[in-house]
Amino acid sequence: MKEKTALFSLFGDKKKRGRFVSFAIVIAAYIIIEILLKSGSLSSLFKSLLVPITCYVVASIGLNLNVGISGELNLGQAGFMSVGAFCAICVSGILAGTVTAGIPRLIIAIICGAVLAGIFGFVIGIPVLKLQGDYLAIVTLAFGQIIKSIFMNTYIGFDSDGLHFSFVDSKFKLQPGGKMLLNGPMGATGTQKIANFTVGIILVLIALLIVYNLMFSRSGRAIMAARDNRIAAESVGIPISRTKMLAFVVSASLAGAAGGLYGLNYATLVPNKFDFNTSILILVYVVLGGLGNMTGTIISTVVLILLPELLRSLQDYRMLIYAVVLILIMLVTNNDWLKTKWKSLTSRKAKGGASNG
Amino acid sequence: MRKIFKTSMAVALSVCMAAALTACGGSGSSASSEPAAEATEAADAAEETADTGAKIKIGGSGPLTGPAAVYGQAVKNAAEIAVEEVNAKGGLQFELDMEDDAHDPEKAVTAYGVLKDWGMQVSLATVTSAPGAAVSPSYAEDQIFAITPSGSSPAVVFADPDNLSGAYGNVFQMCFTDPNQGSASADYISAHTDLGSKVAIIYKNDDNYSKGIHDTFVAEAAVKNVEVVYEGTFDDSNAQDFSVQLGQAQDAGADIVFLPIYYDPASLILTQANQMGYKPTFFGVDGMDGILTLEGFDTSLAEGVYLLTPFSADAEDELTVNFVNAYKEKCGGEIPNQFAADAYDCVYAIAQACEAAGVTADMSSDEICAKLVEQFTSMTFSGLTGESMTWNENGEVTKSPKAVVIQNGVYVGVED
Numbered sequence: 026m027k028e029k030t031a032l033f034s035l036f037g038d039k040k041k042r043g044r045f046v047s048f049a050i051v052i053a054a055y056i057i058i059e060i061l062l063k064s065g066s067l068s069s070l071f072k073s074l075l076v077p078i079t080c081y082v083v084a085s086i087g088l089n090l091n092v093g094i095s096g097e098l099n100l101g102q103a104g105f106m107s108v109g110a111f112c113a114i115c116v117s118g119i120l121a122g123t124v125t126a127g128i129p130r131l132i133i134a135i136i137c138g139a140v141l142a143g144i145f146g147f148v149i150g151i152p153v154l155k156l157q158g159d160y161l162a163i164v165t166l167a168f169g170q171i172i173k174s175i176f177m178n179t180y181i182g183f184d185s186d187g188l189h190f191s192f193v194d195s196k197f198k199l200q201p202g203g204k205m206l207l208n209g210p211m212g213a214t215g216t217q218k219i220a221n222f223t224v225g226i227i228l229v230l231i232a233l234l235i236v237y238n239l240m241f242s243r244s245g246r247a248i249m250a251a252r253d254n255r256i257a258a259e260s261v262g263i264p265i266s267r268t269k270m271l272a273f274v275v276s277a278s279l280a281g282a283a284g285g286l287y288g289l290n291y292a293t294l295v296p297n298k299f300d301f302n303t304s305i306l307i308l309v310y311v312v313l314g315g316l317g318n319m320t321g322t323i324i325s326t327v328v329l330i331l332l333p334e335l336l337r338s339l340q341d342y343r344m345l346i347y348a349v350v351l352i353l354i355m356l357v358t359n360n361d362w363l364k365t366k367w368k369s370l371t372s373r374k375a376k377g378g379a380s381n382g
Numbered sequence: 383m384r385k386i387f388k389t390s391m392a393v394a395l396s397v398c399m400a401a402a403l404t405a406c407g408g409s410g411s412s413a414s415s416e417p418a419a420e421a422t423e424a425a426d427a428a429e430e431t432a433d434t435g436a437k438i439k440i441g442g443s444g445p446l447t448g449p450a451a452v453y454g455q456a457v458k459n460a461a462e463i464a465v466e467e468v469n470a471k472g473g474l475q476f477e478l479d480m481e482d483d484a485h486d487p488e489k490a491v492t493a494y495g496v497l498k499d500w501g502m503q504v505s506l507a508t509v510t511s512a513p514g515a516a517v518s519p520s521y522a523e524d525q526i527f528a529i530t531p532s533g534s535s536p537a538v539v540f541a542d543p544d545n546l547s548g549a550y551g552n553v554f555q556m557c558f559t560d561p562n563q564g565s566a567s568a569d570y571i572s573a574h575t576d577l578g579s580k581v582a583i584i585y586k587n588d589d590n591y592s593k594g595i596h597d598t599f600v601a602e603a604a605v606k607n608v609e610v611v612y613e614g615t616f617d618d619s620n621a622q623d624f625s626v627q628l629g630q631a632q633d634a635g636a637d638i639v640f641l642p643i644y645y646d647p648a649s650l651i652l653t654q655a656n657q658m659g660y661k662p663t664f665f666g667v668d669g670m671d672g673i674l675t676l677e678g679f680d681t682s683l684a685e686g687v688y689l690l691t692p693f694s695a696d697a698e699d700e701l702t703v704n705f706v707n708a709y710k711e712k713c714g715g716e717i718p719n720q721f722a723a724d725a726y727d728c729v730y731a732i733a734q735a736c737e738a739a740g741v742t743a744d745m746s747s748d749e750i751c752a753k754l755v756e757q758f759t760s761m762t763f764s765g766l767t768g769e770s771m772t773w774n775e776n777g778e779v780t781k782s783p784k785a786v787v788i789q790n791g792v793y794v795g796v797e798d
Contacts, residue, residue, distance in 0.1 A: 068495065068499040069495035069496075069498035069499050070492060070495035070498075070499050072495060073492050073494065073495035074492055074495070077488060170619075174617075177588045182544075201545065202545065203544070203545075204542065204544055208544075209587075209593065210587055210589060211535075211590035211593065211594070212512075212590075214537040214543050215537065215540075215541050215542050215544075218519065291488065291491065291516050292515060292518070292519045292541075293487055293515035293516045293537060294487070295487070295512050295590070296588070298487065298488070334492055334496070337482070337496060341446070341447070343482075
């Protein structure tokens, strides 16, 4: 506890600087990439990675709010992404005839995905966040699996008669020209690709704005207080389950929005994509980026997505190297000696800056 | 807080371990092909000195790592053999790049980016269906000719697979489609009443390949009056124990068990049925191909298994014998499966079309695409997986699946 308060006083001002750095990095990255895109010097490989990177960044910012700021482990972030993704695909498919312009349809679809994922988060949170301990981890783990199975057995079709829906097997016949929006284990096929990078970056900025504003607001302080000492926080009248719920629902909605963008970036999406491994992958981005550290999360997400692609030249060994690099990053960032070195370095700098200013 | 951090660390570490393990699995199977790859390089170097002509770049992606790696590796090896052979003939020169997509649509799209950066002119698309459906729109958009060896889902060639319309037009299939396999199996069973009359189906309901074949099988079975007495399902999480499904199939009195699944779970089903003393006729489709080369599987259990496959490695025609020998030599005695044969045929079909259309390496990919589409829709091709195959303008191949039965550890063709 002592250590923690000491840390907070030390980083009191730094946190706001962190916010500035996060926004600066994202906007600078966007400008550089747009210039590269316009001049045509960006390779096809990077072009294909732009949208998925923004999706994962949004999902991991959301997860960091839950794991880092609220201190509740969530092992089902991919489940919320899949809710958002399939909801967005369905909404986009239904609106295809009425809203023909891509961008408005994309925005509507993403909002629907985010809202639905938020509702799912809320429903799950009601019983679980009243409990103390790692229960949220267990329940979200189960949620990820259940939602995968549900989507594998959901059939949604859309034709001139309207929406058709069935569980377990496609029992309905579509009119000619009708379209299966969701076809059980085959997932969504033939989705119109309407996602683009600019919307992705805007989504990242919105996610950062929401998370930072929440962190530095009254509710955000309450969330952190509830994380650090539940009993003390309760004693000063903070409603624990409600504050934790706020963080969890925002986290789930961000995952839903990320999923919506992701789903509309590919012509096909199978429910299997959002399995336990994807949840853990997002958690790895968050943990390696630093719990509660949004800038770190953005950087680690980008690096860890790019790494396996940049290692393609190593052929069969690339996933092996990738794993080794992951372990190395973890060892280095967790090394006490390096940490104290870094801390003394940065604090000296901060002091120097203060005396100069 | 600290506890959570520790937990997440532990989880993250275990993920790393798992990743490392799968990577080992992937590279283990390809280790055998490395000397061969070196040999190719040597051969390439030799050719470059002899022939300075540019090469047509053939790209493709497939699962070279992960659980479906067997198929990706088979396609890669066979395509390499075919490219070497075509290059050795002189004239048309090919260069091949197979990228890894780990059977993931997202990675397949990235792999497509890698291939495009490399300057791919013609493509083998993807090995598996779901990634294929994800990259086909890109092939259509960029007008690069693609023919998939084994992406059998209709979603690979159609933008609107539900209505079988909106064909991409420049994406072709070398394998027959899933619906075709399901109905062909039902037709075969209805025509051969000596195999049995009551059918049980055990399929994987989270896999679109398995589900697709199951659906068309059931639809065709209803038309042909084949009695389906039991349908059992399984998915990724419970693909180890089939005693319940087999027990129920036995209770339902099934004397044919139809297995539209890949050979990995199929081998477990055969083993467990044997332990139960349940001896129906097992009937598989092309995913069953490969069961005889599975490590640690008692191949005597596969005796009498029927399967539909376009290719049998024990066929005695010259083409097959040469291919099987070349493949064995390259891959340390491994017998090629149907995926390998499809890939081999793809390269030869591309070669035949390129020769007929006079395609040269300095043409742009959309020029080549237009010429190849014209060739493919008009030519007939005979290869390992069928005689006089033709393609329609949607990119679907016309060839008939062959039924084989496993006897004494080899496929034996069944006369209709």
